[in-house]
Amino acid sequence: MNVLLYGLVVMIWGTTWIAIVMQQGTVAITVSIFWRFLLAALAMLALLTLTRRLRQISLRDHLFCLLQGCCVFSFNFVCFYQAASFISSGLESVIFSMAVLFNAFNSLLFFRQRPHPNLLPAALLGIGGVIALFWHDLLATQLAPSLLYGIGLSALGTFGFSLGNMISTRHQRRGLETLSTNTYAMFYGALIMAIISLGRGDNFAPELTTRYLGALVYLAIFGSVIAFGAYFTLVGRIGAGPAAYSTLLFPLVALAMSTLFEGYRWHSNAVIGLAMILLGNAVMFRPPGRVPGFNIFRRTRQDKAPRSG
Template sequence: MNLSLYLLTVLIWGTTWIALKMQLGEVAIAASIAYRFALASLVLFAVLLLSGRLQEVDKRGQLICLVQGLCLFCLNFMCFYTASQWIPSGLVAVIFSTATLWNAINARVFFKQKIAANVLAGGALGLGGLALLFWPELAGHEASHETLLGIGLAVVGTLLFSAGNMLSSLQQKAGLKPLTTNAWGMLYGALMLVTICLVSGTPFSIEWNSRYIGSLLYLAIPGSVVGFTAYLTLVGRMGPERAAYCTVLFPVVALNISVFVEGYQWTAPALFGLFLVMLGNVLVFRKPKAVAPVAPASVA
């Protein structure tokens, strides 16, 4: 079950970049994200109400859902989208892949979980592999004030994503399932995005064509309803640090799709980077060897 959820998350998030590119145009980014999570929330609430699976959430749970919504379905996306205006998307992917390391550290700080050496090593290998995969894009970008600002926003977005992971893990420990908490979190995130648009004077326009509407539906239902539910379920089952290795793998899926869609060509450094990413994946999910108990010495 865990493997199926893991592969589902990687494949879905590895293809959402196509839909994201189709969203770029006349509609403001903040408005597009608001539409995405408002629709995703509506779908989740409808499914849960019709199936009788909507859980009751107390005031404490609602407060956590609110903060989780701001972290996972609002502010982090604003950070990543804004950062992408100033730094290459490859650099954003490399920074985002540090979520594996941040989740391991945060799980230690907030939940007193032991940091597994293989998870840290695997995360570091994956990060290095992604850097090699996107090296041509990174090397061709000149450093500037905007570059530093973009890097800072990408780091903040990654930290917000990690914080949302911790909050989801906390909710699951309290017995609340990701379907319910995501429904509320996406609703709160969409409301905050609407507020941001209203305060900033961003128009709520929409493109009534198959390209925009189709990409919106893909991002809202497979990309958000299915993708985030599968991923946060993994956070509860496998731990935040292992689940976050998805952030390393889905850029690899995106690059493989780019071979057919955009004519991307694999190079020797990129192939070595892919090898490091796969090796990191093996390390992250390697189970530690059980230590055999030492039998007490017999008394003569």
């Protein structure tokens, strides 16, 4: 099951970056995010109501879902959507791979959860591979202000995503059902974007084109309902650190899409970076003293921490 969840997250989120680019245009960013998570939340609500899996939660838990909505389903995507105007979708996904480091740091900070024994060498390989993938573009632009701005926005959005991971971990340690908390958090995220859009006087009408609407449906159903459900379930099963390591595989999918749709050009350093990322994945999920295999996704001892508030 963990292998399936991991694969879903990598393949879907590896392709959502190009869908975000397809939504660039006349519609305000906050409005696009509003429609994305409103549709996702409504789809989740309908599904959970029909299957009788929607769980009621306390007011305190709703406040944490509101905070999760701020971190994962609203402001972080404002950063990602704006960054898409300055850097390619593939390179944006490369920066998102920093989530593996943010999650390791935040897990230690908030839960006193020690990182996976293989995290440091794997992260060094993975981040080194990310830098190799990005190096040619850094040299080509000579660190232009627009590039730095795009990098900063993507990094800020990634940090917000990591904080949302910590809130999801908190939910699951309290025994809350992932799909229910995701539904509430998506509603709150959509509400926040609606309030901001109203305050700005934005037009809520979506762009009635196949490109925009197709991207919206894909982002709402696949990128939000399916991928976020799979990812946060994975966080509960194997821990936030190992789950976030999937972000180091996103660039492989995202850069392939960027090659097809944005004319991204592969260079020798990109091939080296790709090899380093793959090697980092092998190191990350290799149990100490054991032969790599599908049992690499079993929960590690430090992930089996007692539940706490």
